[in-house]
Amino acid sequence: MKPIFCTDVTNDKHSEAIHGEEFVISTISEDVRREINTAMREAAAPMKKAELPLIWQILRFTGLCLAFAAVISLLGNGFHVLPLLWGVGGYALYLGIARYGKKRRQAFFEGPEADAMANAMETATRRVMEELEIPENALTADVICFRYKEKDGKRVVVPAMNAALYVNVDVFCYNNETHLFLADMERVYAFPLAGMKAITPVREAITLSRWNKKEPASYYNLTVTNRGVPTNLHYVLEFTADGQDYGIYFPVYELEAVKRLTGLTEGE
Numbered sequence: 001m002k003p004i005f006c007t008d009v010t011n012d013k014h015s016e017a018i019h020g021e022e023f024v025i026s027t028i029s030e031d032v033r034r035e036i037n038t039a040m041r042e043a044a045a046p047m048k049k050a051e052l053p054l055i056w057q058i059l060r061f062t063g064l065c066l067a068f069a070a071v072i073s074l075l076g077n078g079f080h081v082l083p084l085l086w087g088v089g090g091y092a093l094y095l096g097i098a099r100y101g102k103k104r105r106q107a108f109f110e111g112p113e114a115d116a117m118a119n120a121m122e123t124a125t126r127r128v129m130e131e132l133e134i135p136e137n138a139l140t141a142d143v144i145c146f147r148y149k150e151k152d153g154k155r156v157v158v159p160a161m162n163a164a165l166y167v168n169v170d171v172f173c174y175n176n177e178t179h180l181f182l183a184d185m186e187r188v189y190a191f192p193l194a195g196m197k198a199i200t201p202v203r204e205a206i207t208l209s210r211w212n213k214k215e216p217a218s219y220y221n222l223t224v225t226n227r228g229v230p231t232n233l234h235y236v237l238e239f240t241a242d243g244q245d246y247g248i249y250f251p252v253y254e255l256e257a258v259k260r261l262t263g264l265t266e267g268e
Contacts, residue, residue: 001238001245003148004189005169009158010149018145023189023241028131033186036124052101060097066090128185129172138174141257142212143182144234144249145169164209164228168251175261182248191248195240196262199255205232208251220253237262 004020028036052060070087074080128134145167146157159165172183179190208229211217217224222231236247237258250258259265 001236001247003146003236004191004246004248005143005145006249007145007147008149009147010151013149013158019246020189023191024187025190026132027187028128028185032127032131036127036185039120039124052097052104056097056101060094060101063090063093063095063097067094124185132183132188134172134183134188135174138172138183139257139261140170141173141254142168142170142208142251143254144208144251146249164207166206166208168208168210168212168229170212173257173261180261191239191246192241193262196237196264197240198238199258199262199264199266200236200238201266202234202236202249203232204234205230206234207231213253222253235266237264 002019004023006019007015007017008019009015067087067090070083070090073083074087077083129136129138146165147160148155148157150156157165169184172181174181175193178193180193180196182189182191207225207227208231211224211229213219217229222229231252233252234249235252235255235258236249238245238247240246255266
């Protein structure tokens with residue numbers, strides 16, 4: 001089964017090819033793409049204000065290094081007052097700057113610049129919906145993307161550099177009498193409803209990269225941690241097209257939406 005929105009890196013660990021291009025029916029124009037990219041860059045520019053100045057970043061790192069060096073010294077040479085003082089001072093410096101950085105970011109995201117970013121994103125989304133003719137009543141749901149390689153007849157999920165194993169991306173979802181449509185900010189995919197076979201549960205502990213929903217995670221009996229959203233259950237929507245088996249992976253909290261859009265029930 002070929003996983004849609006996923007990347008096979010079996011033969012090329014640097015591959016960026018995403019499965020599903022054969023189902024793309026429309027894409028945004030280059031003019032709209034440039035328009036959106038320009039608007040988003042201009043809106044994101046003030047984010048630099050939320051970052052710590054380089055000198056503060058250096059001091060924060062220096063404080064952490066001092067604390068680490070003090071611990072090594074105390075473990076290797078026994079208790080001495082001077083290394084202890086250096087360690088405590090370095091750790092205090094690190095914590096102080098870290099807290100300052102957190103308050104700085106919080107102030108930014110509660111200020112007018114963050115509103116400008118949100119407005120730019122909303123405008124870009126509306127522009128894409130108009131360009132791709134996505135209906136206003138389209139649902140927004142998450143699909144799961146991952147990179148994998150085939151090894152000994154099994155699929156092994158592998159991480160991208162500095163990225164989570166499983167990334168949940170929100171897409172627009174809608175249907176008509178013949179197709180299920182999924183759309184991102186660049187293209188629309190059309191999957192034939194006639195080929196839909198089953199919604200299959202996957203009982204496996206995974207961690208999703210982020211929380212995209214307006215409702216709190218607890219609404220779906222999930223929790224959000226610093227590393228993402230752990231879950232022991234997700235699903236794959238299995239379908240066939242032109243003799244090939246495909247699967248679209250999605251989180252447990254999107255089950256009702258997928259059932260409604262495909263007419264399938266869990267386990268079919």
